[in-house]
Amino acid sequence: MSEDTEMGLYEAMSTLRAVRRLRPDPIPDDVLRRVLQAACWAPTGGNQQPWRVIVVRSDERKEALAAIYGPEWARYVQGSQRRLEGLEGDELARRQRIIAAGDHLADHLAEAPVILLFCADFRAMAVTDAKLDRISLVGGGSVYPPVQNAMLACVAEGLGCTLTTLHCFREADVKTALDIPEEWATAAMVPIGYPVLTGHGPISRRGPAELAFDDAFGTPLAI
Numbered sequence: 295m296s297e298d299t300e301m302g303l304y305e306a307m308s309t310l311r312a313v314r315r316l317r318p319d320p321i322p323d324d325v326l327r328r329v330l331q332a333a334c335w336a337p338t339g340g341n342q343q344p345w346r347v348i349v350v351r352s353d354e355r356k357e358a359l360a361a362i363y364g365p366e367w368a369r370y371v372q373g374s375q376r377r378l379e380g381l382e383g384d385e386l387a388r389r390q391r392i393i394a395a396g397d398h399l400a401d402h403l404a405e406a407p408v409i410l411l412f413c414a415d416f417r418a419m420a421v422t423d424a425k426l427d428r429i430s431l432v433g434g435g436s437v438y439p440p441v442q443n444a445m446l447a448c449v450a451e452g453l454g455c456t457l458t459t460l461h462c463f464r465e466a467d468v469k470t471a472l473d474i475p476e477e478w479a480t481a482a483m484v485p486i487g488y489p490v491l492t493g494h495g496p497i498s499r500r501g502p503a504e505l506a507f508d509d510a511f512g513t514p515l516a517i
């Protein structure tokens with residue numbers, strides 16, 4: 295991206311939304327390099343960088359991923375039909391738009407010029423919550439910042455992208471498809487490409503008034 299069109303960080307953060315309709319046009323190497331460099335700048339526990347990203351570009355490997363992702367998306371949609379019942383008006387239309395975009399992504403995944411497959415190595419992580427009697431979260435903190443950095447770079451570069459995780463239901467198959475070693479886990483699959491429509495843009499998120507507290511959990515923020 296040239297200096298005169300450089301996008302501010304806040305603009306990138308506030309327009310990063312799921313862009314599921316991607317053009318097959320190739321991504322220039324220098325653009326892709328900047329996206330990957332952004333991922334590498336992310337902090338990780340102990341600066342171990344216990345993650346890797348596979349830049350999937352061959353038709354054969356992309357088709358293998360699409361063959362895994364497609365049925366998982368279909369299963370997800372089927373499961374979410376019940377959540378649509380009772381909805382009407384704008385909210386129903388919004389959910390239906392998301393499903394239609396997700397259908398498009400699932401049907402055209404192999405046509406995305408690049409699919410970034412982020413992997414993680416738990417052996418190189420200090421997972422400080424591993425022994426708690428709840429689902430462990432901390433390890434993800436050494437993988438998802440790189441994913442987010444790459445996605446913010448995509449916004450800055452005019453590339454659409456979506457963080458997806460449904461492939462994890464069939465992680466063993468994904469690992470076979472991409473020659474991922476036994477010890478590595480998969481964290482995110484991010485198809486990227488130039489958008490068919492407007493790409494990143496307005497997002498709908500709750501803000502600090504609802505999500506941030508003052509001093510103690512539940513105390514409304516006074517700023």
Ligand SMILES: Cc1cc2nc3c(=O)[nH]c(=O)nc-3n(C[C@H](O)[C@H](O)[C@H](O)COP(=O)(O)O)c2cc1C
Nearest residue numbers: 310311312313396399456457458459460461497498
């Ligand atoms: C952890 C995580 C997993 C996600 N997995 C998928 C996925 O498998 N498929 C998909 O189409 N979108 C996936 N998404 C995208 C979200 O559905 C999307 O970000 C959310 O609905 C908000 O939409 P917006 O970003 O367009 O505002 C995922 C997002 C996150 C953060």
